Amino acid sequence: MRDLFKYIKPALFKLEPEQAHKAAILALKLGVAPRGSLPNHGLNQTIFGLKFDNPIGVAAGFDKNADVPNEIIKTGFGFAEIGSVTPKPQAGNPKPRIFRIPEHMGVINRMGFNNAGHDAVLENMRTARMNKQAGQFGVNIGANKNSDDFIADYESGIEVFYNVADYFVANISSPNTPGLRALQSKDSLQQLVDRICQKRAQMQLQYGKYIPLLLKIAPDLTNEDIEDIAAIVMASELDGVIVSNTTIRRDFIAGHVHENEAGGLSGKPLFEFSTHMLAKFYQATKGQVPLIGVGGISDGASAYAKICAGASLVQLYSCLIYTGTGIIDELRQGILDGLKRDSFNSIEDAIGSQANVWAQREV
Template sequence: MLYKNIAKPVLFRMDPEKAHHLTIDGLHTVANLPGGRALLRGMYSVPAYAELETSLCGLRFANPVGLAAGLDKNAKAVPGFSSIGFGFMEVGTVTPKPQAGNELPRLFRLPEDAALINRMGFNNVGIETMAEHLRQAGKRTIPVAVNIGKNKVTPNEQAEEDYRACIRGLYGYGDFFVVNISSPNTPDLRNLQHGDDLSRLLAAVQDEMKLQHQKHGGQAKPVLVKIAPDLEGDEITYMVRTIVDSGVSGIIASNTTISRAGLTNKHKGETGGLSGRPLTEKSTQLIHTIYSATEGKLPIIGSGGIFSAQDAYDKIRAGASLVEVYTALIYEGPGLIRRLNEGLRELLRKDGFKHISEAVGAAHRS
């Protein structure tokens, strides 16, 4: 109630991007105060529920609810986000060189639609500064994924070098990596989702991951591919086949959409990627399609329009092993994370499942 009654009214009177920076800076500051992380855990942490603990790709997740990429773009608030109940989080998208992103304004709230539109354009501090932020964050309490992309000025023909550079510079700091080829806000980026371009890129990514594993030692780190929700029919089939053949660890479904179907807010015509409630069904159906196409053999992280435990559960039943939130966190506040986990426990119990792994893909067995 603290968020909805006090913080949200203040933040929603501000420009969305200014409110975004204030939130990240505030969480960074609180987490670095003496006792700050303990305070955040006391207010928002999620109890350790055995039935929600998940192992995936060699990593342990205390619960299946994670933070999607795009909120902590520069890994500035990792200790803060790690203290409010998430089971894991993504940082980024990061590019090799710092870049300012697109012109302002570039972030819009659509309250009537419970949605956001952004055309940020991979604004970030670059790999060197992100590495320093992750080093300063210290010992991990949850798995942290590094979401990687290419600089705007890098042509697609040279994109693999940017992804390699991100892996080289940040391999020692991420627990797993996410290849972002699906943002609609970098020109031609989505073209990398198709055909030979995708095959070459993923081959380069896999090669660099192996090289860095040999250099750093330890357990090999997973790498997933984040895809767009605006694919249809054969496009999805071919893409999934290419991803499976590449040997990557899994898929995140999905990124933002360029669709504007059903929107009512005055900002509905703004260019950019749409996230939030309008994406709920679209991303769940994509998860269902991917799970079916891979016969459940390729791990999926579900993202897009999760506002309730039922939304998360629908994605899990469709085939997701983990889920991510972003837009709902803006509208609902950090108390959302605990509500999602507690709601998932109830839904599992209602369906007679003793562990969340039993519910993964259950919609295909009904």
């Protein structure tokens, strides 16, 4: 199925990246996007109480407005994370705000949380749930750029989407909303975590169901930051952490014409760094907190490596731009091959098996 994408790709790459993205969403809606054909045998798990047919999901930012969560699952992914969604609709930063870096299979974006806002996305999610047959839908929540109280925006996201989300992610790691990443600092994070967990508890009472709540963090953190975040997470009611969002580092693409574009770098250049941070976070949380590994997955080996570095589940976005959604077969097969090669009976046995190696690697 990746072969089909080879023919479409030159036409897509003639389009400006945001137009190409719109075309990809349309192709998914029309059911003509490349899809996988392998069964999910041997890849199912239950993580934070949710059943996943396979551990590979599409990361936030691809389907910001919940236009195609079911279609993402139909291509073969185990879960789809919609958003980030903010209370009020937001236009985002002026264009151009996304740059392809094909020489490195990378992307720089400074979208700035462009999204249709809670009301419109809730409507889309309700429709998507009515047609849902499989997979898990995450709702990734963010804060409006000019909000007076960022934390209140996250609380509002949990309240509004409680009945349509399978899990929540509080995204406090976008580099494109000024001040947002500061929520990762110890005191602010403690406040955020207290308030969002309290909001979830309140909603749990109201709806009589428990929806897992995760944090999404940046890769650009010091050892001290990691220890602080890990301690807060472990003492909290949070269910997991996503490592990582895009990086503000540029040394991975030094000399590239887009090197100095503002925003977050993702895709293959982020792989080693984000996997290193994932392993460090796995160690800091003593393997006791389910982690979703994201950043630079581009083939089966890199998907399997994330699991060995400490991820229970993995996600990708940027490399889909270069490979198309048909890559799902290669990713699933890569994980199965890795498990077999390393004589693991299940994914669970592989999780964190290489965390020591990845945590020590210089990046």
